[in-house]
Amino acid sequence: MTLSPKAMHRRRFLTLGASLGFGALSAPHVARADEPVLNITGWGGKWGDIMSSDIGPAFEKEFNCKLRTDTALPFLPKLQASSRSAPIYDVLHTNSNEQWAAAEMGLVEPKVDPKLVPNLADVYPYAVSDKIVGVSIFTSAIGLGMRTDKGFAGITSWKELWEAKYNGVRGGYVIPVNSLGQAFVMMCGTLFGKGQTDLDAAYAALEKLKPIKLVDFTGAMEKLFLSGEVCLGVIHDSGIYRYDGQNQPIDFVTPGEGVLSLEQVLAITPGSKVKELANAYVNYMLRPEVQKRLAETVWYSPANRNVKLDAKYDARLLTTPEKVAKLIQVDWKWYNAQKDEIDSRVNRIFRA
């Protein structure tokens, strides 16, 4: 069998075209093949927007690497299922309760080395306290959110959430799946019992909190506040302050008993192949300019005490040692050890 010159010409042309196409498509990947990749977790929304448009690219440029962010919750089961020696993430970003669970399972390193993360020297003590795995880069204050247009003014205490006038417009979280809900259980123990670990007092208080509308994450609670379905409920300050300037009839209340700390924590996985880069990322996220940019975008209180926020943010966020002293940190190690029992009990309490 012989091929005509015309057929040969066409075949060569097709082969050449296919090769060029393949080359064009693969060129960027080949060119970046040597670039180290740092796998991290992160939030969506405004946090995700600014990370992908500004802060992430700046890190990539400075450290000549690729930052790959997973924003699809839940993170910990994915890390749990991946190999210890080649974990799916190099840096895990979650709230503190999940970091403690990860540390207990050996999935993250319990502490960050100050020699490798020099900015650690500038953080508030709460960010590296014995209640924290890794380092807290930001915190929010868990308190009460309220509608300002329904005649419910002058709220000063957590205990007002139990008042009968809020029946039908009271909001809280699904405790087994939400950090705010879990922290609130500990607050109930403090308010009505001997302290954070007084679970019997907490259960009795939760029982009296019904009827209550429950949500699984802050975004859903914000919607309930905006629609007026909830007029007084548990929420963190960022969930209210982010509507600043939008003329919404909602406000954040700092109860006299104190606010609970909702930390944004970074921890490094022991099996990471790019430990140097992972530490550089943690250090980068603690830089004052990065902290300021993120804090003023998402209304999180920066952990670095050298950050100077604009007046509007400075007035509301926890930016001084005196304000930070109001934060109540939760003993998540203890909580996680009781989690099965607590979940089983609160699921019963809140069933319809």
Add this chain to the structure above:
Amino acid sequence: MAVARTNGLALLLLPSALLFALFFFVPIGLMAVMSLLTGNPVVAANVAFTARHYLRIVNDPYYLEVIWTTIRIGLWTTLISLLIGYPLAHWMARIRSRAGHAALLMAVLAPMLTGVVVRTFAWMALLSDKGVINQILASLGLTTKPVQLMYNETGIVVGLVHIYVPFMVLTLTGVIGRIDERLEQAAESLGASPLRSFLEVTLPLSLPGILAGSLLVFALSISAYVTPILLGGFQIMTLPILIYQQISANFNIGFAAALGMVLLLVSLLLIVAYNRVLGLVSGQHELQ
């Protein structure tokens, strides 16, 4: 020649057999194994066999209540879908006009053109305390405080029925359409009323469709996650919600796997029982 044809058929079946093995039997097998282990053997050392996950389910009445709630929601959804879907399917199967049939088909399929999440949020906009229905009732002076239309099992069943009625209708339409109309005409010519003709001819002959549609709707309802969680306001616990909670927040894969196996077992038992009862009622031995 016959051997070659058989080999050819076997080759044709190979892709679907591999697909089933890879995406059905292997995951279920893994889930069954995980439900009997103390941890994940791939990443943890000293993993042993245990029955503790199943004992936890059996010994705690809460989990039995969750199983019963899941089954109850599935049964109500199936029954209401059947009651709504059967007349519609009968109408679609018997309508003479092609345009009418197309219009009905579009009406049945239209809800399926939007996602489950969107449809559930639409129901929330209707049923919530500040929703359309409560606002209308309040503006007409019929209620002074919101009627609780969601955050309960009724809300969940309403949402699920809306989602799964098309599955019932489409399954039934094909079966009813294949029933020879002359059988009904013969019954009526022998003096049976239209109702008796329906009850004694059409209904028994459409039982395979009722069975298939009911099983489909029941299986989908008991494994639904989005609708029960949104319309139940996290206050109605079903097995899929509990399974997700165990994986995402408690990181207890073994217990989640055990709950998954229980869900599978419950479905299988109910399907077998339903099949037998329907077979006995209809006298169709192939269903028993």
